[in-house]
Amino acid sequence: MSPKPTRVTNRIRALRAERDDLTQAELAERLGVTRQTVIAIEQGRYSPSLEMAFQIARIFELPLDDVFQYGEGDDH
Amino acid sequence: MNNPEPRLARDDEPPVMGMDERSAWVQIFVFAITTSVYLFVVLSRVRVTPVEDVEWVAPLLWAIGISIVTVIVGSIISGIGGAMGLAMRGRDPDVELKSDSRDKDIARHARLRTYWVGSVLGAGTLVLAMLDVDTLWIGTYVFAISSAGAITDAAVRIRAYRRGFVA
Numbered sequence: 188m189s190p191k192p193t194r195v196t197n198r199i200r201a202l203r204a205e206r207d208d209l210t211q212a213e214l215a216e217r218l219g220v221t222r223q224t225v226i227a228i229e230q231g232r233y234s235p236s237l238e239m240a241f242q243i244a245r246i247f248e249l250p251l252d253d254v255f256q257y258g259e260g261d262d263h
Numbered sequence: 264m265n266n267p268e269p270r271l272a273r274d275d276e277p278p279v280m281g282m283d284e285r286s287a288w289v290q291i292f293v294f295a296i297t298t299s300v301y302l303f304v305v306l307s308r309v310r311v312t313p314v315e316d317v318e319w320v321a322p323l324l325w326a327i328g329i330s331i332v333t334v335i336v337g338s339i340i341s342g343i344g345g346a347m348g349l350a351m352r353g354r355d356p357d358v359e360l361k362s363d364s365r366d367k368d369i370a371r372h373a374r375l376r377t378y379w380v381g382s383v384l385g386a387g388t389l390v391l392a393m394l395d396v397d398t399l400w401i402g403t404y405v406f407a408i409s410s411a412g413a414i415t416d417a418a419v420r421i422r423a424y425r426r427g428f429v430a
Contacts, residue, residue, distance in 0.1 A: 222359065223278045233428070234430065
């Protein structure tokens with residue numbers, strides 16, 4: 188499997204499960220994006236804009252860094 | 264008779280390909296085929312006819328016209344097919360096929376990475392003109408690098424959709 192293109196990880200899938208099984212499509216609808224984009228974010232294939240990241244955190248009523256984490260490694 | 268409200272996709276249903284990704288697939292196939300056919304036709308003529316007598320303008324215009332029309336029509340047909348498939352499953356094509364911020368980011372990502380195709384390879388046109396080669400070679404070269412740009416753009420977009428990217 189090819190490495191993920193970003194070191195940004197997230198807990199969106201786990202948080203959706205905790206929030207009454209919020210589906211990918213429901214989250215996408217609230218963000219105004221497609222379900223494919225939510226799937227890409229969850230799988231680490233797409234890093235959302237800072238604005239969308241804040242929107243996601245607000246939907247889960249959590250601080251940004253409780254939803255998104257920046258992986259350890261060499262800083263460039 | 265009222266149609267039932269379209270439903271949202273469940274998580275266990277496979278995601279569908281959006282309109283922009285469909286267009287990228289159509290673009291890569293169409294330009295690969297039309298460019299190959301053009302090159303085959305013109306280069307076949309060059310082998311049996313003096314270069315200055317080879318008719319290349321009409322094939323070039325046909326190749327450009329067919330490429331543009333086929334990409335547009337192919338994308339529309341692909342979109343209609345996808346929309347019908349979703350509608351039959353009770354899902355909303357407007358929601359699932361629309362373009363969003365990720366599509367725009369991917370398009371920008373592809374533009375940045377294919378800029379060199381036009382700019383660097385484009386300089387080759389000047390070299391050909393300086394060498395005073397036949398206009399057939401200049402026209403063919405310009406068409407070939409335009410096609411290479413379109414194919415590279417589509418390939419970068421498809422890769423970004425499939426494997427991800429960092430904006």
